[in-house]
Amino acid sequence: MPGGRSAWMITRYEDADEALKDPRFIKNPRSVLPPEDLLENKVPDANVHRQISSHMLSSDPPDHTRLRSLVNKAFTPRMIEQWRERIQAITEDMLNAAEQKGQMELINDFAFPLPMTVISEILGIPEEDRLQFRQWSNDFVSSGGDEGQLQRVYGSMEAFARYLMKLIAWRSEKPEDDLVSRLVQAESEGDKLSEVELVGMIFLLLIAGHETTVNLIGNGVLALLQHPDQMEKLRQNPDLIKPAIEELLRYNGPLLTATGRWAREDVEFKGTLIRKGEMVMVALSAANRDGQTFQDADELDITRKENQHLAFGKGIHYCLGAPLERLEGQVAIAALLQRFPSLRLNTDPKSLTYRSGSLVHALDTLPVAF
Numbered sequence: 504m505p506g507g508r509s510a511w512m513i514t515r516y517e518d519a520d521e522a523l524k525d526p527r528f529i530k531n532p533r534s535v536l537p538p539e540d541l542l543e544n545k546v547p548d549a550n551v552h553r554q555i556s557s558h559m560l561s562s563d564p565p566d567h568t569r570l571r572s573l574v575n576k577a578f579t580p581r582m583i584e585q586w587r588e589r590i591q592a593i594t595e596d597m598l599n600a601a602e603q604k605g606q607m608e609l610i611n612d613f614a615f616p617l618p619m620t621v622i623s624e625i626l627g628i629p630e631e632d633r634l635q636f637r638q639w640s641n642d643f644v645s646s647g648g649d650e651g652q653l654q655r656v657y658g659s660m661e662a663f664a665r666y667l668m669k670l671i672a673w674r675s676e677k678p679e680d681d682l683v684s685r686l687v688q689a690e691s692e693g694d695k696l697s698e699v700e701l702v703g704m705i706f707l708l709l710i711a712g713h714e715t716t717v718n719l720i721g722n723g724v725l726a727l728l729q730h731p732d733q734m735e736k737l738r739q740n741p742d743l744i745k746p747a748i749e750e751l752l753r754y755n756g757p758l759l760t761a762t763g764r765w766a767r768e769d770v771e772f773k774g775t776l777i778r779k780g781e782m783v784m785v786a787l788s789a790a791n792r793d794g795q796t797f798q799d800a801d802e803l804d805i806t807r808k809e810n811q812h813l814a815f816g817k818g819i820h821y822c823l824g825a826p827l828e829r830l831e832g833q834v835a836i837a838a839l840l841q842r843f844p845s846l847r848l849n850t851d852p853k854s855l856t857y858r859s860g861s862l863v864h865a866l867d868t869l870p871v872a873f
């Protein structure tokens with residue numbers, strides 16, 4: 504792992520499912536690691552690191568419960584459904600722009616700007632600031648751990664935290680109808696979120712809100728292009744879009760692994776002793792191709808019935824954004840197939856490359872023509 508640490512990797516579906524629900528595997532390393540082993544004490548500015556990592560995905564109950572309940576309401580399927588028309592409109596605008604050119608680089612022209620625009624509008628991030636996030640967040644999720652990369656990560660972390668504090672100050676002075684303003688008010692009214700937690704929350708929502716969706720669209724479209732029979736079936740039966748998105752999440756999902764967990768105590772897990780403080784990684788993509796759980800696991804079948812995939816995780820950290828994600832994926836891929844009946848890959852498949860790092864499964868580029 505980055506920094507030279509070793510970790511256990513859990514790959515079978517049943518084990519992954521259990522590990523994600525097991526309260527003995529915790530998210531906050533401060534509860535188990537000695538201070539000298541904490542990443543925050545190895546970076547130039549421990550405060551910045553603490554701010555950016557004080558969010559629900561690195562917390563355990565009761566903090567996790569409190570943090571998650573503050574934003575839960577904004578992401579229920581009913582609330583998210585209200586964004587459908589807007590997501591549709593953004594999608595159509597982007598496809599109009601691409602249509603005139605006859606080709607596009609699907610990641611940069613569509614799969615990235617769509618979710619970035621949506622989560623930025625939900626949160627209330629001004630348009631002119633959005634592109635900067637791409638570089639920052641790319642640095643966080645792609646870091647392989649060498650010294651040069653780590654320096655870049657720290658620089659981006661600091662810049663991001665400074666920006667978020669400025670945004671919080673603007674919205675406390677002049678609230679608008681957006682989620683950041685509502686979170687700022689929740690802080691001042693009920694003493695529910697500290698400033699550190701506020702920065703961590705917005706940071707997490709922004710990163711989680713687009714780093715994954717871009718890959719659902721990118722990997723999903725690539726899988727369909729490589730399975731023309733499935734793509735044609737979907738084009739002929741648009742009602743299949745819901746099971747198709749679930750299958751694309753399973754077959755070629757956006758995340759290779761869940762985020763890291765730590766053994767709270769010595770844990771006997773499936774006959775293996777995992778010692779207190781050791782790191783555990785759950786390989787979501789491997790579990791989603793487990794032949795003991797999924798019939799013909801390596802086949803893409805958009806009509807698959809039994810599909811309890813782990814692409815959104817499991818247990819208390821189950822993806823908060825799943826309803827938003829499903830909606831964006833359904834709207835984007837359905838619109839793309841309907842608009843461009845001759846959609847095809849515009850490069851040699853062997854030339855496609857992926858971003859480095861063990862967390863996201865992310866194409867660098869995906870040139871298509873139509």
Ligand code: HEM
Binds near residue numbers: 715716
């Ligand atoms: C295809 C897209 C997405 C995938 C595959 C995905 C996947 C995941 C997974 C696997 C987890 C659990 C991680 C773990 O247990 O270590 C997670 C958590 C989370 N996701 Fe997503 N996600 C997606 C999109 C989104 C979006 C659009 C949002 C926007 C709000 C979001 C917000 C979150 C948050 C806040 C958490 C932490 C929940 C908690 O700790 O309780 N995700 N996501």
